[in-house]
Amino acid sequence: MNVLVTGGAGYIGSHTCVELIHAGHTPIVIDNLRNSNPKSLDRVREITGQTVALYEGDVRDEALLERIFDENEIHCAIHFAGLKAVGESCAIPLEYYQNNLCSTMTLCKVMGKRGVKGIIFSSSATVYSGDNEMPLRENSRTGNCTNPYGWTKYMGEQILRDIAKADPQWSVVLLRYFNPVGAHESGKIGEHPNGIPNNLMPYISQTAIGKREKLSVFGNDYATHDGTGVRDYIHVVDLARGHVAAVNYLCEHKGEAVFNLGTGTGYSVLDMVKAFETANGVKVPYVIAPRRPGDLDTCYADPAKSAQILGWTAKHDQNDMCRDTWNWQSQNPNGFDD
Numbered sequence: 001m002n003v004l005v006t007g008g009a010g011y012i013g014s015h016t017c018v019e020l021i022h023a024g025h026t027p028i029v030i031d032n033l034r035n036s037n038p039k040s041l042d043r044v045r046e047i048t049g050q051t052v053a054l055y056e057g058d059v060r061d062e063a064l065l066e067r068i069f070d071e072n073e074i075h076c077a078i079h080f081a082g083l084k085a086v087g088e089s090c091a092i093p094l095e096y097y098q099n100n101l102c103s104t105m106t107l108c109k110v111m112g113k114r115g116v117k118g119i120i121f122s123s124s125a126t127v128y129s130g131d132n133e134m135p136l137r138e139n140s141r142t143g144n145c146t147n148p149y150g151w152t153k154y155m156g157e158q159i160l161r162d163i164a165k166a167d168p169q170w171s172v173v174l175l176r177y178f179n180p181v182g183a184h185e186s187g188k189i190g191e192h193p194n195g196i197p198n199n200l201m202p203y204i205s206q207t208a209i210g211k212r213e214k215l216s217v218f219g220n221d222y223a224t225h226d227g228t229g230v231r232d233y234i235h236v237v238d239l240a241r242g243h244v245a246a247v248n249y250l251c252e253h254k255g256e257a258v259f260n261l262g263t264g265t266g267y268s269v270l271d272m273v274k275a276f277e278t279a280n281g282v283k284v285p286y287v288i289a290p291r292r293p294g295d296l297d298t299c300y301a302d303p304a305k306s307a308q309i310l311g312w313t314a315k316h317d318q319n320d321m322c323r324d325t326w327n328w329q330s331q332n333p334n335g336f337d338d
């Protein structure tokens with residue numbers, strides 16, 4: 001299958017290109033490089049031996065999308081393109097709504113016109129309401145998002161659900177990711193956060209390599225086994241393989257379906273720090289800091305539906321996540337920058 005991969009030069013997109021190629025598919029990428037570097041796709045070629053076509057431009061550019069459909073026989077799309085920084089979304093909400101929602105609508109408009117009606121959407125555990133019991137199931141309550149980024153995912157899901165409802169030819173797969181971490185085992189591709197990382201794992205690895213003095217652990221008085229926040233960290237290669245499973249599912253099903261992509265296991269911040277130190281033989285200095293506003297104490301998935309229907313489960317463990325994060329970080333201290 002020829003798969004249009006929006007945002008394919010980014011962190012999850014580049015790993016998904018590798019797994020699509022391994023599964024015999026052909027990814028075709030559109031990315032405006034706002035949060036990525038085209039070198040990621042050079043590295044995908046080094047890993048797979050296959051060159052990935054990159055259209056540099058914005059998914060909201062309808063004429064460019066038309067050109068991509070003219071030049072390629074596209075069978076379905078995986079829609080990663082979007083802005084994803086929670087804090088930034090509070091500072092520039094309009095840009096987040098514009099980018100994340102208009103890109104989804106423009107993409108669907110052109111796909112519908114071309115009769116290509118299969119789409120996989122990058123959603124997030126952030127769409128679940130904070131008052132749910134754990135683990136989170138696909139039918140757990142959604143909404144009450146705490147930031148504009150979360151609302152763009154919630155609304156993106158709704159738009160796609162409505163499209164599938166209106167036209168039974170559509171097949172829409174909504175994938176709710178938990179906390180993606182790690183990197184390809186080659187160390188050639190990985191996460192390259194802009195500036196100071198917001199997320200835990202890149203902060204840990206940048207501290208271990210000496211770019212950051214120490215990690216601030218946001219709160220140690222949560223109702224968890226050691227007082228620090230618990231999350232469902234998932235290796236990005238497992239996540240990428242979840243997309244390959246979703247492509248297979250799309251081919252055989254119409255309508256809308258939603259799946260959690262998580263491991264079902266929660267680890268605390270201090271669990272992750274200790275695992276990183278043990279896996280890599282490095283020190284991660286840390287201090288206990290105040291809670292970060294908006295954080296939950298615990299968040300983890302019930303991945304049973306994905307296992308049952310997609311035939312997908314996460315295979316990498318916590319040690320793999322820590323080892324591969326460090327492998328990427330230590331081989332590429334400045335990410336894709338020289």
Ligand code: NAD
Nearest residue numbers: 007010011012031032033034035036058059081082122124
């Ligand atoms: P990323 O920033 O590395 O990748 C997103 C890519 O989209 C980037 O390459 C960026 O340049 C591109 N992009 C953004 N807006 C665009 C536009 N309008 N047109 C063309 N390209 C555009 O992020 P990621 O971590 O790979 O995330 C991929 C998707 O998964 C995003 O939609 C994100 O919201 C979602 N997601 C990420 C996480 C996470 O923790 N990383 C968790 C849940 C969901």
Ligand code: WQD
Nearest residue numbers: 086124126179198199200203216217218229231269292295
């Ligand atoms: C994990 C844990 C922090 C940094 C975010 C988004 C979510 C999704 C994934 C896109 C928490 C603690 C963190 C640090 C810390 N993204 N922490 N010190 O908040 O679970 O999820 O990324 O959809 O929408 O909100 O991930 O990695 O930021 O935090 O103590 O410097 O690590 O408090 O307990 P989070 P995270």
